[in-house]
Amino acid sequence: MTDSLEAFAQQRLAKLASANRLRQPVSTHRPDARLMERRGQALVDFSSNDYLGLTRDPEVIHAAADAAQRLGAGGAASRLISGDHPEYTALESEIASLKGTEDSVAFGSGFLANLGILTALAGRDDLIVADRLNHASLVEGARLTGSKVLRFAHGDPQALDSRLAEHRRHCRHCLIVTDGVFSMDGDLAPLRAHADIARRHDCWLLSDDAHGVGVLGGGAGSTAELGLTASEVPLQMGTLSKAVGAYGGYLAASRSVTDLIRTSARPFIYTTALPPPTVAAATAALRRIRRDPELCARPMALARRLTRRLDLPEPASPIVPVILGEDRAALDAQQALAEAGFGVQAIRPPTVPEGSARLRVTLRAPQTEADVDGLAAALQPFREGAAVG
Numbered sequence: 001m002t003d004s005l006e007a008f009a010q011q012r013l014a015k016l017a018s019a020n021r022l023r024q025p026v027s028t029h030r031p032d033a034r035l036m037e038r039r040g041q042a043l044v045d046f047s048s049n050d051y052l053g054l055t056r057d058p059e060v061i062h063a064a065a066d067a068a069q070r071l072g073a074g075g076a077a078s079r080l081i082s083g084d085h086p087e088y089t090a091l092e093s094e095i096a097s098l099k100g101t102e103d104s105v106a107f108g109s110g111f112l113a114n115l116g117i118l119t120a121l122a123g124r125d126d127l128i129v130a131d132r133l134n135h136a137s138l139v140e141g142a143r144l145t146g147s148k149v150l151r152f153a154h155g156d157p158q159a160l161d162s163r164l165a166e167h168r169r170h171c172r173h174c175l176i177v178t179d180g181v182f183s184m185d186g187d188l189a190p191l192r193a194h195a196d197i198a199r200r201h202d203c204w205l206l207s208d209d210a211h212g213v214g215v216l217g218g219g220a221g222s223t224a225e226l227g228l229t230a231s232e233v234p235l236q237m238g239t240l241s242k243a244v245g246a247y248g249g250y251l252a253a254s255r256s257v258t259d260l261i262r263t264s265a266r267p268f269i270y271t272t273a274l275p276p277p278t279v280a281a282a283t284a285a286l287r288r289i290r291r292d293p294e295l296c297a298r299p300m301a302l303a304r305r306l307t308r309r310l311d312l313p314e315p316a317s318p319i320v321p322v323i324l325g326e327d328r329a330a331l332d333a334q335q336a337l338a339e340a341g342f343g344v345q346a347i348r349p350p351t352v353p354e355g356s357a358r359l360r361v362t363l364r365a366p367q368t369e370a371d372v373d374g375l376a377a378a379l380q381p382f383r384e385g386a387a388v389g
């Protein structure tokens with residue numbers, strides 16, 4: 001038994017290694033909001049999703065420490081048993097205020113939120129129509145529902161519309177599911193067009209705004225950025241682990257929907273509550289986002305600075321991809337940038353489509369203008385001759 005297990009693991013690893021597809025965590029110390037240290041070297045962090053530096057914000061850290069002292073380190077039980085500690089009330093109302101919805105419900109992570117939302121709202125007789133470049137958690141969530149799942153061409157409302165024209169009438173309910181900001185490309189979903197299509201075909205529109213909250217729409221996210229409301233995008237999902245700087249996921253929606261989630265979503269019910277320090281940190285960070293629009297605008301300003309320096313298209317979010325094609329090219333560029341003092345992540349298939357390996361640059365408030373100019377200069381040689389997205 002053990003022998004075949006070992007053989008299986010070793011063969012799989014060897015195959016991945018020979019294809020340059022082996023992925024391993026690299027121990028990384030983050031001494032402050034701007035830097036990351038790897039193998040003893042300090043790099044300006046252009047790779048994390050801590051867009052506002054709130055993981056290291058003194059007020060956020062104080063809120064977490066204070067909650068740990070008052071309420072303890074762990075969640076102790078699931079929300080429906082005895083884990084619904086007092087910090088949750090403030091968090092869920094803070095999310096709803098920021099998003100302009102009746103209510104919100106928090107999950108253990110963004111990944112769990114997507115599994116929970118989709119499985120609570122869709123089943124065997126239903127249809128899920130999904131953007132081809134959606135995040136893996138939406139892909140897995142859709143698969144778990146047992147619904148008919150169709151994908152449509154990335155960011156293409158006409159492709160969505162024709163899918164629905166053909167298939168909608170054969171299914172009971174239908175969800176249209178899309179990233180609000182696409183995590184590897186940084187572009188926005190055309191939510192206004194999707195919302196119109198959703199209304200015409202009687203579908204429920206779900207937007208995953210993991211990378212929008214805190215940095216677009218004055219901090220409220222991509223739905224607000226595009227001038228849309230909760231009635232047009234009734235299911236606004238997001239995470240507390242990126243710009244919000246803590247951990248956890250959420251759905252902002254009407255009270256009937258959040259109540260339904262609390263009573264029926266298995267990834268909400270059968271898991272332990274988030275620890276009080278985590279919840280308190282997220283609440284403090286969301287309050288900061290609501291009262292500091294200048295902070296929220298800074299990552300976009302830096303993104304515009306970088307794309308101008310590199311002659312790339314205007315950015316739609318603080319995620320700027322530099323597409324290099326081959327895996328090797330992306331890994332070499334990552335290495336060269338590290339030698340120049342910049343922490344930029346190479347992203348390879350299967351996270352992105354074959355032949356579109358890239359550097360994924362994240363612009364973040366703690367970076368300086370000089371950091372961005374330095375990165376632009378170091379990137380210039382790779383930019384030449386590269387296919388640019």
Ligand SMILES: *Cc1c(COP(=O)(O)O)cnc(C)c1O
Binds near residue numbers: 135183210239249
């Ligand atoms: C990161 C991410 C998630 C998962 O959120 P976690 O809180 O990190 O689990 C979901 N959707 C998108 C688009 C993401 O980028």
